[in-house]
Amino acid sequence: MGQPRNPARKPGGLTRAQRLTKRTEFDSILQDADIRLTRFPVRLVAKANTLGFARLGTIVAKRNVRSAVDRNRVRRLLREWFRAHADRFRSYDIVLFVRDYSKPGDQLKATLENVLQDWDRRINKLGT
RNA sequence: AGAGACGGCUAAACGAUCGCUGAUAACACUGAGUUAUUGGAGGAAAGUCCGGGCUCCGUAGGACAAAGUGCCAGGUAACUCCUGGGAAGUGCAAGCUUACGGCAAGUGCCACAGAGAAUAUACCGCCGUGUAAUUCGGUAAGGGUGAAAAGGUGCGGUAAGAGCGCACCGCGAUGGCUGGUAACAGCAUCGGCAUGGUAAACCCCACUUGGAGCAAGACCAAAUAGAGAUCAAAUGACGUGGUCCGUGUCUGAUCUGGGUAGGUCGCUAGAAGUAUUCUUAGAAAUACUCAAGAUGAAUGAUCGUUCUCGACAGAACCCGGCUUAUCGGCCGUCUCUCUUU
Numbered sequence: 485m486g487q488p489r490n491p492a493r494k495p496g497g498l499t500r501a502q503r504l505t506k507r508t509e510f511d512s513i514l515q516d517a518d519i520r521l522t523r524f525p526v527r528l529v530a531k532a533n534t535l536g537f538a539r540l541g542t543i544v545a546k547r548n549v550r551s552a553v554d555r556n557r558v559r560r561l562l563r564e565w566f567r568a569h570a571d572r573f574r575s576y577d578i579v580l581f582v583r584d585y586s587k588p589g590d591q592l593k594a595t596l597e598n599v600l601q602d603w604d605r606r607i608n609k610l611g612t
Numbered sequence: 613a614g615a616g617a618c619g620g621c622u623a624a625a626c627g628a629u630c631g632c633u634g635a636u637a638a639c640a641c642u643g644a645g646u647u648a649u650u651g652g653a654g655g656a657a658a659g660u661c662c663g664g665g666c667u668c669c670g671u672a673g674g675a676c677a678a679a680g681u682g683c684c685a686g687g688u689a690a691c692u693c694c695u696g697g698g699a700a701g702u703g704c705a706a707g708c709u710u711a712c713g714g715c716a717a718g719u720g721c722c723a724c725a726g727a728g729a730a731u732a733u734a735c736c737g738c739c740g741u742g743u744a745a746u747u748c749g750g751u752a753a754g755g756g757u758g759a760a761a762a763g764g765u766g767c768g769g770u771a772a773g774a775g776c777g778c779a780c781c782g783c784g785a786u787g788g789c790u791g792g793u794a795a796c797a798g799c800a801u802c803g804g805c806a807u808g809g810u811a812a813a814c815c816c817c818a819c820u821u822g823g824a825g826c827a828a829g830a831c832c833a834a835a836u837a838g839a840g841a842u843c844a845a846a847u848g849a850c851g852u853g854g855u856c857c858g859u860g861u862c863u864g865a866u867c868u869g870g871g872u873a874g875g876u877c878g879c880u881a882g883a884a885g886u887a888u889u890c891u892u893a894g895a896a897a898u899a900c901u902c903a904a905g906a907u908g909a910a911u912g913a914u915c916g917u918u919c920u921c922g923a924c925a926g927a928a929c930c931c932g933g934c935u936u937a938u939c940g941g942c943c944g945u946c947u948c949u950c951u952u953u
Contacts, residue, residue, distance in 0.1 A: 504908065509908090510908070543908080552925080552926050553926055555926090556911095557912095560912050561912095563913095564913050567630090567632095568913090
């Protein structure tokens with residue numbers, strides 16, 4: 485398996501290449517992360533990569549979100565959020581945890597907005 | 613018209629833009645991608661409670677243990693499921709419910725109340741006898757207690773009573789007759805009636821069950837280092853369903869090449885669905901259809917319009933059931949009550 489060279493060709497897309505699919509990739513990101521952000525119930529862990537584009541992985545534990553329908557809903561919201569803002573994550577691998585969820589998803593969306601602001605602040609500090 | 617019973621169907625609709633995923637075609641080409649067309653959660657996908665297919669381990673043979681099932685007949689790949697029937701209970705009825713073999717093999721349990729609770733019992737009462745009086749004997753008809761007091765009603769009988777005797781009802785028994793494939797039902801005969809409940813208590817009887825599960829398993833294959841086959845030796849250790857018998861492996865020699873990360877297959881054309889005929893379920897015949905296949909895991913987001921303002925809830929190898937959750941809407945058949953004619 486070579487490196488995907490042509491990743492986010494479509495501006496609003498989210499292809500297989502832009503998702504984390506290996507257990508080892510998850511482990512390496514979680515073990516030595518560059519950035520960690522927490523805004524309950526969302527937790528973001530990120531590590532710089534050399535691909536030139538961002539990748540996303542989500543972890544929604546069955547323990548925290550009991551219903552399978554809700555778990556799917558959370559995952560879709562996260563992916564949609566990542567897809568909308570993929571350019572702002574530059575060349576980082578992102579892992580998102582969600583520890584709690586309750587209907588409707590508006591609260592989660594608001595939290596994600598805050599996370600995005602935190603992320604911008606952090607990335608600008610590092611970038612300089 | 614109202615109240616109810618049973619069965620079936622459905623699970624907001626439409627449009628636009630962006631996105632994900634399978635298939636097909638074209639373009640392109642060795643990284644793959646781009647474009648177009650088209651498929652993309654459920655009635656329970658759930659719980660994982662049963663049954664099967666499929667796969668491997670294995671050979672399944674025996675004994676014990678454990679678990680399950682328990683009226684009869686039929687259906688099915690199979691079932692603890694379904695259909696029909698019987699019996700019992702329940703409702704005015706349509707209907708609904710039932711773990712529905714055996715407490716006369718043994719053991720255990722049955723609180724409280726009550727005189728007495730399983731070898732029955734004499735507290736009050738009733739009757740007899742005796743005394744100044746307490747007493748003694750008979751009695752289960754009456755009272756009281758209780759979930760339950762050892763058949764019920766009537767007549768006879770008696771000191772008072774009692775299946776003590778008789779009639780009817782109930783119960784039990786054996787064998788007989790009739791109907792039914794059978795469960796069972798009806799009739800006849802005999803027994804004065806004898807043993808309360810609990811087996812979803814242990815248990816007894818009859819029957820059934822090899823284990824693990826698609827992370828099964830097969831193939832391709834980096835690093836690193838194993839594995840398999842044949843022959844010989846050994847009888848202790850380890851494994852094989854819980855245990856035992858039984859049975860397999862080890863150690864050496866020879867030969868063969870090897871398989872973890874990752875990937876591919878398994879993976880959806882099937883005990884399939886729909887319609888018609890036939891039908892108790894089912895089976896059969898004919899015609900038509902192909903209807904998700906993901907894998908850190910697709911089926912979504914935003915906007916607009918309409919309405920009755922949207923419940924429970926998300927496929928993970930596949931089927932048949934059961935159980936549980938659920939906003940509503942629609943259709944059919946039937947029952948009861950009321951009104952009108």
